[in-house]
Amino acid sequence: LVRCYHGLGDSIQFARFLPMLAARTASLTVEMQPRLIDLIAGPGGGIRFVPFIDAHPLPQSECDLEITELDFALRLTPADAAMPYLAAESGVLPHGCVGLCHGAGPWDPARSIPPHLLAPICAMAPCISLMPEATMLPVLNPDGCPFDMKATAALVGATDLVITVDTMIAHLAGAMGKPTWLLLKSDPDWRWPVGARGTPWYPSMRIYAQPSAGDWETPLAELARDLAACPALAAER
Structure with missing residues (x-):
């Protein structure tokens, strides 16, 4: 279980490590701020995302981490993650905006x-x-x-x-x-x-x-x- 208990920016910053964690686990659940789930979850990936609700956090898991601990837990650096790792359908704006x-x-x-x-x-x-x-x-x-x-x-x-x-x-x-x-x-x-x-x-x-x-x-x-x-x-x- 990975918990996103800090700001939206923290979750975005460390979400780069989630695919590498998923590759090493039997199952992975991410308790994330509801506003971010649709953007970060994307198609596939084998990761279960659930909304983080202050009053009702998920119970303790066998392995329980905060998302900002992932680089340390996995012994990875930012360079180990593929860039870019988020995408969205672009709107239409003037060139040079x-x-x-x-x-x-x-x-x-x-x-x-x-x-x-x-x-x-x-x-x-x-x-x-x-x-x-x-x-x-x-x-x-x-x-x-x-x-x-x-x-x-x-x-x-x-x-x-x-x-x-x-x-x-x-x-x-x-x-x-x-x-x-x-x-x-x-x-x-x-x-x-x-x-x-x-x-x-x-x-x-x-x-x-x-x-x-x-x-x-x-x-x-x-x-x-x-x-x-x-x-x-x-x-x-």
Whole structure:
């Protein structure tokens, strides 16, 4: 039994190891956040997915693991997993479209960016919001992104680039192999290498980190310079 007791991003990040675990077990049940099951389960695979309900967790199993323990339990690294490992039917968006996500939730407000700081990006390329709320940014979907994982994944799949803070969208885009530019606070948690431009967890990801706490202007200026030089978007400007 594998339990998904942390955030959606944690479950997406470590779901890459589930097929390798399934190959070593007689049976595998994954107790997962209901919002993720349809996206991660996919066709076949020999894994039983059940929704995680706080008030009624499954009883203890003979072998009981939390999903973020899988790399340690299996003695695997991110490089041992095939990439990309998530897929979705893509929606239809203009060529060169950029997906934007500025919010990371109230439990760590230091990860989030004031949305107006992303407005210059909207002047450089057609953009959509990947936030599940209305926005004042000049994007193609001012009402925001549907609160549905498969619909969100379809939007991510239709973009040419995702620019996001450290939240579930970063893991979703990275797991789908989408070019992803991650805006990272100066003291990130364990999964992001400090001082590095990339990460072994998501080969398609590029990191733009704050040089000091609260300074989003510096990484955003660097990101804007790189975006201006991006050939995939040049035809749209």
